[in-house]
Amino acid sequence: xxxxxxxxxxxxxxxxxxxxxxxxxxxxxxxxxxxxxxxxxxxxxxxxxxxxxxxxxxxxxxxxxxxxxxx
Amino acid sequence: xxxxxxxxxxxxxxxxxxxxxxxxxxxxxxxxxxxxxxxxxxxxxxxxxxxxxxxxxxxxxxxxxxxxxxxxxxxxxxxxxxxxxxxxxxxxxxxxxxxxxxxxxxxxxxxxxxxxxxxxxxxxxxxxxxxxxxxxxxxxxxxxxxxxxxxxxxxxxxxxxxxxxxxxxxxxxxxxxxxxxxxxxxxxxxxxxxxxxxxxxxxxxxxxxxxxxxxxxxxxxxxxxxxxxxxxxxxxxxxxxxxxxxxxxxxxxxxxxxxxxxxxxxxxxxxxxxxxxxxxxxxxxxxxxxxxxxxxxxxxxxxxxxxxxxxxxxxxxxxxxxxxxxxxxxxxxxxxxxxxxxxxxxxxxxxxxxxxxxxxxxxxxxxxxxxxxxxxxxxxxxxxxxxxxxxxxxxxxxxxxxxxxxxxxxxxxxxxxxxxxxxxxxxxxxxxxxxxxxxxxxxxxxxxxxxxxxxxxxxxxxxxxxxxxxxxxxxxxxxxxxxxxxxxxxxxxxxxxxxxxxxxxxxxxxxxxxxxxxxxxxxxxxxxxxxxxxxxxxxxxxxxxxxxxxxxxxxxxxxxxxxxxxxxxxxxxxxxxxxxxxxxxxxxxxxxxxxxxxxxxxxxxxxxxxxxxxxxxxxxxxxxxxxxxxxxxxxxxxxxxxxxxxxxxxxxxxxxxxxxxxxxxxxxxxxxxxxxxxxxxxxxxxxxxxxxxxxxxxxxxxxxxxxxxxxxxxxxxxxxxxxxxxxxxxxxxxxxxxxxxxxxxxxxxxxxxxxxxxxxxxxxxxxxxxxxxxxxxxxxxxxxxxxxxxxxxxxxxxxxxxxxxxxxxxxxxxxxxxxxxxxxxxxxxxxxxxxxxxxxxxxxxxxxxxxxxxxxxxxxxxxx
Numbered sequence: 020x021x022x023x024x025x026x027x028x029x030x031x032x033x034x035x036x037x038x039x040x041x042x043x044x045x046x047x048x049x050x051x052x053x054x055x056x057x058x059x060x061x062x063x064x065x066x067x068x069x070x071x072x073x074x075x076x077x078x079x080x081x082x083x084x085x086x087x088x089x090x
Numbered sequence: 091x092x093x094x095x096x097x098x099x100x101x102x103x104x105x106x107x108x109x110x111x112x113x114x115x116x117x118x119x120x121x122x123x124x125x126x127x128x129x130x131x132x133x134x135x136x137x138x139x140x141x142x143x144x145x146x147x148x149x150x151x152x153x154x155x156x157x158x159x160x161x162x163x164x165x166x167x168x169x170x171x172x173x174x175x176x177x178x179x180x181x182x183x184x185x186x187x188x189x190x191x192x193x194x195x196x197x198x199x200x201x202x203x204x205x206x207x208x209x210x211x212x213x214x215x216x217x218x219x220x221x222x223x224x225x226x227x228x229x230x231x232x233x234x235x236x237x238x239x240x241x242x243x244x245x246x247x248x249x250x251x252x253x254x255x256x257x258x259x260x261x262x263x264x265x266x267x268x269x270x271x272x273x274x275x276x277x278x279x280x281x282x283x284x285x286x287x288x289x290x291x292x293x294x295x296x297x298x299x300x301x302x303x304x305x306x307x308x309x310x311x312x313x314x315x316x317x318x319x320x321x322x323x324x325x326x327x328x329x330x331x332x333x334x335x336x337x338x339x340x341x342x343x344x345x346x347x348x349x350x351x352x353x354x355x356x357x358x359x360x361x362x363x364x365x366x367x368x369x370x371x372x373x374x375x376x377x378x379x380x381x382x383x384x385x386x387x388x389x390x391x392x393x394x395x396x397x398x399x400x401x402x403x404x405x406x407x408x409x410x411x412x413x414x415x416x417x418x419x420x421x422x423x424x425x426x427x428x429x430x431x432x433x434x435x436x437x438x439x440x441x442x443x444x445x446x447x448x449x450x451x452x453x454x455x456x457x458x459x460x461x462x463x464x465x466x467x468x469x470x471x472x473x474x475x476x477x478x479x480x481x482x483x484x485x486x487x488x489x490x491x492x493x494x495x496x497x498x499x500x501x502x503x504x505x506x507x508x509x510x511x512x513x514x515x516x517x518x519x520x521x522x523x524x525x526x527x528x529x530x531x532x533x534x535x536x537x538x539x540x541x542x543x544x545x546x547x548x549x550x551x552x553x554x555x556x557x558x559x560x561x562x563x564x565x566x567x568x569x570x571x572x573x574x575x576x577x578x579x580x581x582x583x584x585x586x587x588x589x590x591x592x593x594x595x596x597x598x599x600x601x602x603x604x605x606x607x608x609x610x611x612x613x614x615x616x617x618x619x620x621x622x623x624x625x626x627x628x629x630x631x632x633x634x635x636x637x638x639x640x641x642x643x644x645x646x647x648x649x650x651x652x653x654x655x656x657x658x659x660x661x662x663x664x665x666x667x668x669x670x671x672x673x674x675x676x677x678x679x680x681x682x683x684x685x686x687x688x689x690x691x692x693x694x695x696x697x698x699x700x701x702x703x704x705x706x707x708x709x710x711x712x713x714x715x716x717x718x719x720x721x722x723x724x725x726x727x728x729x730x731x732x733x734x735x736x737x738x739x740x741x742x743x744x745x746x747x748x749x750x751x752x753x754x755x756x757x758x759x760x761x762x763x764x765x766x767x768x769x770x771x772x773x774x775x776x777x778x779x780x781x782x783x784x785x786x787x788x789x790x791x792x793x794x795x796x797x798x799x800x801x802x803x804x805x806x807x808x809x810x811x812x813x814x815x816x817x818x819x820x821x822x823x824x825x826x827x828x829x830x831x832x833x834x835x836x837x838x839x840x841x842x843x844x845x846x847x848x849x850x851x852x853x854x855x856x857x858x859x860x861x862x863x864x865x866x867x868x869x870x871x872x873x874x875x876x877x878x879x880x881x882x883x884x885x886x887x888x889x890x891x892x893x894x895x896x897x898x899x900x901x902x903x904x905x906x907x908x909x910x911x912x913x914x915x916x917x918x919x920x921x922x923x924x925x926x927x928x929x930x931x932x933x934x935x936x937x938x939x940x941x942x943x944x945x946x947x948x949x950x951x952x953x954x
């Protein structure tokens with residue numbers, strides 16, 4: 020399912036990224052590679068989507084969270 | 091000759107790289123053109139023992155792939171210039187992500203030292219590092235540091251020197267399996283002797299080998315060492331390397347490679363490679379890093395719950411911005427006054443070097459041109475520094491990243507990227523580094539739009555204009571809101587323009603938003619001051635160079651050519667006014683009870699006029715000045731001793747007393763800046779009125795006579811003299827070069843409510859907005875050979891209406907800030923087309939809006 024649907028406080032694993040190679044590589048640089056554990060810190064309707072990956076907190080645009088597939 | 095080595099500092103953004111750079115190089119650094127964005131090269135020098143080092147602060151990057159110009163710059167530096175040592179500054183509290191870059195540096199084969207920075211925070215979070223093990227995995231010395239405290243600097247320098255002295259060209263490969271990684275046998279004391287090599291797994295290694303053999307022939311000299319790295323980069327679809335090896339043969343091979351990998355591993359090569367790298371890092375960390383405490387809700391998270399809250403986030407942000415502006419003005423006022431007085435004093439001193447009233451070009455140049463011009467701008471330095479200070483605090487504390495994010499939703503609606511927010515915020519300080527900061531935007535469209543609208547964020551150079559005009563025309567309680575209003579107008583216009591641009595000329599998709607949220611940290615006083623000073627220094631430099639030159643140029647333009655033969659004979663006019671004055675005085679004799687033909691009153695007042703004329707020739711401290719005073723007093727004494735002299739002395743005394751009461755009041759009001767209607771003001775006014783009443787009761791006849799004299803004779807006389815002087819000045823101005831240009835532009839200026847003087851100032855202001863204030867200062871002080879210069883604000887208040895004043899600010903807000911902005915836009919966008927479009931667009935917008943506002947205001951009768 021898309022990362023966007025994950026509630027705050029849950030931990031998931033990244034399965035794949037439905038996006039062009041450029042974006043995939045950029046996300047990979049930031050640590051978002053298949054298999055990595057993602058903890059969703061905040062997922063409010065109009066608020067920021069914040070995740071913690073490898074101990075590092077990041078903010079993701081909502082468009083991206085639709086493209087990241089997790090399980 | 092001391093040995094010199096070149097050290098490169100690499101690392102993630104927010105890792106504390108720049109702090110360490112500052113600690114190592116201290117004052118011995120040469121900062122690139124603009125602060126705030128480290129895409130320009132920052133170099134510095136440092137000496138340790140007998141080793142002289144040149145340190146280069148590379149741009150902060152997450153990796154060495156070529157996704158942004160910064161990464162390319164960093165990478166190219168490392169490959170082309172081959173520094174002797176590369177220091178990777180790592181945020182130890184965020185180890186795994188930070189090590190991604192370290193792995194790539196390791197693969198690049200550069201002599202590496204890792205600095206585990208922010209080690210205090212890491213320790214606080216409960217991490218413990220097995221330094222030796224990590225050292226051997228990465229083939230680099232590791233030093234633990236705390237950059238902002240300066241801890242570990244010495245050890246870092248030692249490691250750097252030791253690494254440099256070692257010969258790293260040896261490559262011994264031994265097998266040592268550890269989590270699937272081929273490691274060379276690393277000795278404990280010199281782990282950097284051998285270059286560790288990462289194993290990417292069979293499939294990828296096969297592809298690498300295939301590519302290596304293909305490109306081997308095309309590669310020359312130094313690059314032979316980097317064969318593997320090049321092959322890896324090709325596989326990763328690295329734009330720059332692919333461009334280098336752009337042959338059909340290689341391209342088709344790459345396609346086959348990619349297809350194979352995707353089939354077997356189920357992902358693109360670059361993702362697979364990235365995955366392996368992180369796998370290596372994970373493995374290394376599992377072995378060598380122990381975390382003892384699991385901090386669940388850190389302070390940062392708690393703060394973020396509020397700061398990025400969807401209801402509170404934006405109001406909090408707005409509130410902070412308002413606070414920043416209030417701070418800038420209230421704290422900035424006292425130092426501003428000191429500087430103003432300082433320059434005033436300096437000007438008076440210099441004027442004292444010449445005999446009073448003499449016409450000297452040099453004197454005028456120094457006082458009117460240079461001090462008047464540049465001084466007027468430096469006076470605003472406290473405000474500017476405070477603004478930069480506030481921005482530095484916001485950046486260093488980490489709040490800026492949140493702000494960028496909070497704004498992203500809003501920015502997105504305009505069609506801008508959240509990352510556009512930071513350049514625009516910097517634009518509040520100065521448009522030039524702001525436009526350079528747009529480099530963080532990867533998408534060209536986003537970048538262009540941001541560059542074009544950033545100048546609408548009212549920059550620091552415009553601050554002097556507002557600071558000059560607002561207090562001159564608006565009551566105290568409106569000051570901060572007025573300023574706030576101007577800034578908000580700028581922001582609104584920027585938003586609307588961006589939207590317009592995005593929906594017309596610069597249509598397109600937006601780039602997705604991904605941004606790291608560094609933990610909040612307490613900004614250290616030192617780092618904040620350094621950042622503030624870097625930007626403040628730039629402002630000063632601008633003042634020192636560009637504005638000095640322009641001030642001199644404008645002074646010349648406004649002073650010359652000098653008119654000698656005037657249309658109107660001003661001296662004759664002045665004499666006529668004097669005669670008329672004295673004859674009216676003569677008629678007062680009867681009021682005072684003096685015989686109609688008595689010359690006493692006239693002579694006394696004449697003596698005063700004579701004294702004033704005489705004193706024109708001398709400076710206050712000179713003997714001649716005092717002599718003139720004495721002479722007048724002797725004369726008046728003589729008159730008062732003549733028959734009827736009593737009435738004369740009563741008259742004079744009453745007049746002096748009344749004037750003193752009024753003067754005391756006026757001085758107290760201006761000294762404490764009291765507002766009409768305030769209790770202090772009313773109480774002082776009461777005191778004054780009481781004093782006046784007492785005088786009246788003592789001698790009602792004399793009092794009435796004096797009041798009559800003051801209202802109907804003296805005041806009109808003084809006004810007439812002032813008018814004559816102003817008319818003379820106006821003629822002089824009109825004759826000068828600047829005046830002629832201003833006059834020529836008048837038809838365009840009138841609809842906006844401007845006159846030619848403002849026009850002249852605006853011309854100068856094109857070069858740099860600060861010059862507007864300088865120019866207005868010059869325009870109103872040229873022609874006054876003495877230093878009896880009225881405060882510029884009073885001049886403005888007497889000449890213009892609040893509506894015009896507002897229009898001036900509006901025009902300055904919208905029109906292009908300065909030549910430098912246009913120049914930088916050209917450089918960053920790489921085309922004159924966009925730079926000129928920016929210039930033309932802003933100017934046109936400024937004219938149109940100002941005309942609209944002025945005409946509407948005039949029609950509605952607001953502020954006229």
